Amino acid sequence: MTVVATEKMEKFLSNLVVSSTLSQKEAAEKFRDMDFPTTRNEYWKYTRIGKITNKQFTNRFDQKKDIAIEDYIVSGQYIVIENGLVREDLSQYGLDFKIVFKTETQDSEKYGLDNSHVFTALNNAFYTQAISIHIAPKSVIEEPLQLIFVEHGTEVIANCRIEIEAGKSSQSSLIYTQISENSVSCFNNSITTIEVEENAHFTLHKLQTANDSSLSVSTEQVVQKANSTFKINTFSFSGLLIRNNINILVQGENCETFMNGAIITKDKEHIDNHTFVDHQVPNCYSNENYKYVLDGQSTGVFNGRVVVRKDAQVINAYQNNGNILLSEQASINSKPELEIYADDVKCSHGSTTGQLDENALFYLQARGISKAKARKLLVSAFVGEVIASVNNEKLSDLLHVILKREHNWDF
Amino acid sequence: MSKTLLDIKNLHAEIAEEGKAILKGLNLTVKAGEIHAIMGTNGAGKSTLASVISGKDGYEITEGTVEMDGIDLLELDPDERAKEGLFLAFQYPVEIPGVSNINFLRTALNEIKEYRKEEPISAKDFMSMVREKSKLVELDAKLASRSVNEGFSGGEKKRNEIFQMAMLEPKVAILDETDSGLDIDALRIVAAGVNKLKNENNAIILITHYQRLLDYIVPDFVHVLADGKIVKTGDKSLALELEEKGYDWLTEAKTV
Ligand SMILES: Nc1ncnc2c1ncn2[C@@H]1O[C@H](COP(=O)(O)OP(=O)(O)O)[C@@H](O)[C@H]1O
Ligand SMILES: [Mg+2]
Numbered sequence: 001m002t003v004v005a006t007e008k009m010e011k012f013l014s015n016l017v018v019s020s021t022l023s024q025k026e027a028a029e030k031f032r033d034m035d036f037p038t039t040r041n042e043y044w045k046y047t048r049i050g051k052i053t054n055k056q057f058t059n060r061f062d063q064k065k066d067i068a069i070e071d072y073i074v075s076g077q078y079i080v081i082e083n084g085l086v087r088e089d090l091s092q093y094g095l096d097f098k099i100v101f102k103t104e105t106q107d108s109e110k111y112g113l114d115n116s117h118v119f120t121a122l123n124n125a126f127y128t129q130a131i132s133i134h135i136a137p138k139s140v141i142e143e144p145l146q147l148i149f150v151e152h153g154t155e156v157i158a159n160c161r162i163e164i165e166a167g168k169s170s171q172s173s174l175i176y177t178q179i180s181e182n183s184v185s186c187f188n189n190s191i192t193t194i195e196v197e198e199n200a201h202f203t204l205h206k207l208q209t210a211n212d213s214s215l216s217v218s219t220e221q222v223v224q225k226a227n228s229t230f231k232i233n234t235f236s237f238s239g240l241l242i243r244n245n246i247n248i249l250v251q252g253e254n255c256e257t258f259m260n261g262a263i264i265t266k267d268k269e270h271i272d273n274h275t276f277v278d279h280q281v282p283n284c285y286s287n288e289n290y291k292y293v294l295d296g297q298s299t300g301v302f303n304g305r306v307v308v309r310k311d312a313q314v315i316n317a318y319q320n321n322g323n324i325l326l327s328e329q330a331s332i333n334s335k336p337e338l339e340i341y342a343d344d345v346k347c348s349h350g351s352t353t354g355q356l357d358e359n360a361l362f363y364l365q366a367r368g369i370s371k372a373k374a375r376k377l378l379v380s381a382f383v384g385e386v387i388a389s390v391n392n393e394k395l396s397d398l399l400h401v402i403l404k405r406e407h408n409w410d411f
Numbered sequence: 412m413s414k415t416l417l418d419i420k421n422l423h424a425e426i427a428e429e430g431k432a433i434l435k436g437l438n439l440t441v442k443a444g445e446i447h448a449i450m451g452t453n454g455a456g457k458s459t460l461a462s463v464i465s466g467k468d469g470y471e472i473t474e475g476t477v478e479m480d481g482i483d484l485l486e487l488d489p490d491e492r493a494k495e496g497l498f499l500a501f502q503y504p505v506e507i508p509g510v511s512n513i514n515f516l517r518t519a520l521n522e523i524k525e526y527r528k529e530e531p532i533s534a535k536d537f538m539s540m541v542r543e544k545s546k547l548v549e550l551d552a553k554l555a556s557r558s559v560n561e562g563f564s565g566g567e568k569k570r571n572e573i574f575q576m577a578m579l580e581p582k583v584a585i586l587d588e589t590d591s592g593l594d595i596d597a598l599r600i601v602a603a604g605v606n607k608l609k610n611e612n613n614a615i616i617l618i619t620h621y622q623r624l625l626d627y628i629v630p631d632f633v634h635v636l637a638d639g640k641i642v643k644t645g646d647k648s649l650a651l652e653l654e655e656k657g658y659d660w661l662t663e664a665k666t667v
Contacts, residue, residue, distance in 0.1 A: 358468070363505040363559075366465050367519040367575065368493035368526075377518065381509025381558075 008036070008053065015058040016126060016157070023104070027125035034118045046301040046333040047272045051241050052215050057157035057187050059126055063087070064181065067150050071401075072177050074394035078146035083186070084158030085128055096141045097172070098134040105130045105161055111193040111221040112249050119217045123191045127161040133174070135202070137167035144173040144205070144392065151179075151186035151210055160190035166202035166228075173203035175395060178239075180210040185240075187215040194220060196228040198252065203231040205395060209238045209402050212267060219245040226252025233389055234261040234290075235399055236271045238406050246275045253283045261290035262386040264407055265298035265330070272301035279306070282313045282342075291383045292323040294330035295407075304349065305337040312342045319349035324356060324382055326375070376409055414480070416614045417441040417464075417583050422475035423639075424463045433459045435639030436475070441583065444611040448625055448650065449618045451636035452658050457618045458502050460636070461587045465499040466492050479583055493519075494526040496582030500572035500589050502618075507559035512571065513541060515559055516578055523579065544577035548604040565592035573604050584608075585616045590624035602627030622650035637662050 009032055018028045036053045037044040061083050067090060069080060077093035079086060086101050093099060105127070114120060135141065151158055166172060178188060188210070196202045208216065216239055224230050236242050248257055263271050277286045292300040302321045323332040336349040356378050364374035390396045403409040417439070424434040433456040441447050451457050463470050464477055466489035477484045484492050507515075521531045532540070545555050548570040560568050569589050576584050586605070590598055605628050609615055617628060625633070625647055633649040634641045635658065642661050643649065 357505070357507075359505045360507045360510075362467050362489060363501065363507065364510075364515065364519075365489035366467075366493055366499050366501075367515070367579065368490050368523040369515070369519050370490045370522065371488065373518065373522070374490075377510050377515060378507070381507065384509050 015056045031121040031125045061153045075146040100132040102130045113221045123159045127159040130161040132163045135166045135170040135172045141172040146175040149178045151183040152181040154184040157187045162192040164194040166200040168197045169199040171201040176206040178208045185213045190218040192220045194222040196224045198225045199227045201229045206234045208236040214239045217243045222248040224255045227254045229256040231258040236263045243272045255284045257286040259288040262383045263292040267296040269298040274303045276305040279308045279312045286317045288319045295326040297329040300332040302334045307339045310341040313344040316346045321351045323353040413443040418478045423473045427471045446630045448630040448633045498581030498584040500586040502587040504568040566597045587618045622654045
C-alpha cells in the first residue's frame with residue numbers, strides 16, 4: 001500500500017469514533033488497511049467516488065427532537081432511523097414483524113457478503129446498530145413495514161445495517177425511504193442482508209430521495225431458497241451520488257426474482273446501479289427492468305450481471321435497460337454481463353438509449369399538447385411500467401408527489 | 412361571402428438539414444365550408460406542405476406566409492396551431508406505447524379548452540363524447556383506451572385519426588392520405604365520418620394521390636402540386652382527368 005493512500009485513509013477516518021467492541025475495533029483496523037477503489041477497478045469504472053473519499057465524515061451528531069416524516073409515511077408501521085440510529089420514540093409498529101435492535105451483526109458470510117469490499121468494511125467497522133427484522137414462517141402480512149432513513153447535519157455518515165429473514169411460506173414487504181432533513185453532504189452507507197426462505201414471498205421497495213448533496217452507497221445481499229419469490233423495486237429520484245449494489249444468490253430451485261428500477265435525474269447527479277443475479281441451481285426465473293431518465297449534466301450507470309452456473313439448467317433470465325437522455329450533457333453507461341455456463345438456458349437482454357421520440361412529440365403537439373407536457377407524457381409512459389410494478393397505492397402516490405417536487409412532473 | 416380560413420401565400424420551404432427546396436412559391440386559399448383536394452405524385456411535397464403548416468421541426472421557411480383565420484401560423488408552436496383550430500391527420504400515425512389514447516386526448520382537449528378560456532370537460536362528459544365520436548368512424552371502443560396507435564392495423568390507425576379529429580373539432584383539418592391502406596368498406600366509413608364532421612364553418616384539405624377517395628368526399632376544388640407549387644386547379648372533374656392522363660402532361664406543359 002502506498003503512503004499516499006494511507007494518508008488519505010487516515011484523513012477520511014479522522015472524525016470517526018471507533019466503537020469499543022473488539023470486533024468493530026478489528027474491523028476498523030481492516031478498513032484502515034484498505035484503499036478506496038479508483039475507476040481502474042472494473043467494478044467502479046464509471047463511478048468516481050472522490051465526492052465521498054475526500055470528505056471527513058463524522059459519526060457523532062445531536063439527535064433532533066422532531067423530524068418531519070409525515071409527508072413520507074405510507075404505512076401504519078414504520079421505523080425512523082436517524083443517521084443510522086433507530087429513533088424508537090418516533091417509530092410505530094406492531095408485532096407482525098419481529099423487530100430487534102442489536103449491537104452485533106449476525107454472521108454475514110452465509111449471505112455471501114464480500115467483506116473485502118471497502119464500503120462493506122467501512123460499515124462493518126462503524127455501524128452502531130443492526131436492525132433485525134424477522135417474518136415468522138407462514139405469516140402473511142398485508143401492510144408493509146416502512147424504514148425511514150433520515151439524514152441530517154453536515155457531513156454525517158450513517159452506517160445502517162439491516163438483517164431481514166423472511167421465514168418459510170411467509171409473505172411480506174418492506175419500504176425503504178431515504179430522506180433528508182436539512183442535511184448537507186451526508187453519507188448513507190448501508191448494508192441489508194436478506195434471506196428469503198423456502199416458499200416465501202418478499203418484496204423490498206427502495207425510494208431514494210434525500211437531497212442534491214446526499215451521498216449513498218448501499219448493498220442488498222440476498223439469498224433465495226427453493227420456491228421463493230423476491231422482488232426489489234428501486235426508485236432513485238434525488239441524490240448527488242448514489243451507488244446501489246444488489247447481489248442475489250439464488251440457491252433453491254423454482255425461484256422467481258424481479259428487479260425493477262426507475263431512475264430520474266437532474267443537474268449533476270450520478271446514479272449507479274450494479275445488480276448481480278447468481279443462478280446457482282436449475283429451474284429459476286429472473287426478470288430485470290431498469291429505466292433511466294437523465295436530464296441536466298447527470299450521469300447514469302447500469303451494470304446488470306447474470307451468472308448461470310454450470311448445472312443450473314432451465315433458467316429463464318431476462319434483462320432490460322432503457323435510457324432516455326433529456327439533455328445533450330446527460331449520459332449513461334450501460335453494461336450487461338451475462339455469463340452462461342449451462343446450456344438449457346433462455347437469457348435475453350436489451351438496452352436502448354436515446355432521446356425522446358421526436359415524431360411522437362410532434363404527434364402529441366399537433367393535437368394541442370404543449371411541448372413540456374408532451375415530454376412529460378412520454379417520459380411517464382417510459383417509466384410508467386416500473387412505477388406500476390409497485391402495486392401499493394400509497395407508495396405510488398408518494399412517488400408521484402416526489403416526482404412533482406423534484407422533477408416537476410404532474411403525471 | 413364565407414370567410415377565409417387558410418391563406419397560404421408564396422410559401423417556400425426547404426429541408427433544414429440538406430437545404431433542399433421542396434415548396435417553391437405555393438399559393439392556396441381555403442374558405443369556410445370548402446373541401447379542397449391536393450393531388451400530386453409521390454414525393455411531390457404534399458406531406459411536406461402538411462408538416463410545414465402544422466409546424467413540424469426540420470423545415471426552413473425561406474419565404475411566404477401562412478395564415479389561419481387571420482392568425483399568422485408560422486409564429487406559433489405546433490400545439491398553439493392546434494389550439495387555434497388546426498388539425499393534421501397523419502399519413503403515418505405514430506405509435507406511442509404507454510400513453511393511452513383516451514388520456515392523451517383528454518389532456519389535449521383540456522389544454523385546448525384552457526387556451527380558449529373554456530371550462531375543462533368532466534370525465535363523464537368526456538367519456539360520453541368518446542363513445543359518440545368513436546361510433547362515427549366505427550372505431551372499437553377498446554381501441555380508444557389502448558396505447559396510442561400501438562398494435563393498430565393500418566386501417567385502425569386512420570380511423571383513429573378521424574376519431575381524434577371528431578373529438579377536437581378543428582376549424583381546418585388536413586387529411587394526409589387518410590385513404591391509403593383502407594379497404595373499400597373502411598374507406599366508406601371514414602369518408603362518411605368526415606362528411607358528417609364537415610360544416611359551413613370549417614374546411615377540409617384532402618391530400619391524396621388517388622381519385623378514389625374523392626368519390627366519397629366530394630371536393631369543391633382539386634389542386635395539383637408539382638415542382639413545389641400548385642400548377643393546376645380545377646373542380647372534381649380534374650381528379651378524373653388526372654386518373655386518366657396521369658400528371659406528366661401538367662409538368663411537361665410547363666417546361667415547353
Ligand atoms: N425530413 C426529410 N428529410 C429528407 N427529405 C425529405 C424529408 N421530408 C421530405 N423529404 C423529401 O421531400 C420530398 C417531398 O416529400 P413528401 O412531402 O413526403 O412528398 P409527398 O407527400 O407528396 O409524397 C421527397 O423528395 C422527400 O424525399
Ligand atoms: Mg405524403
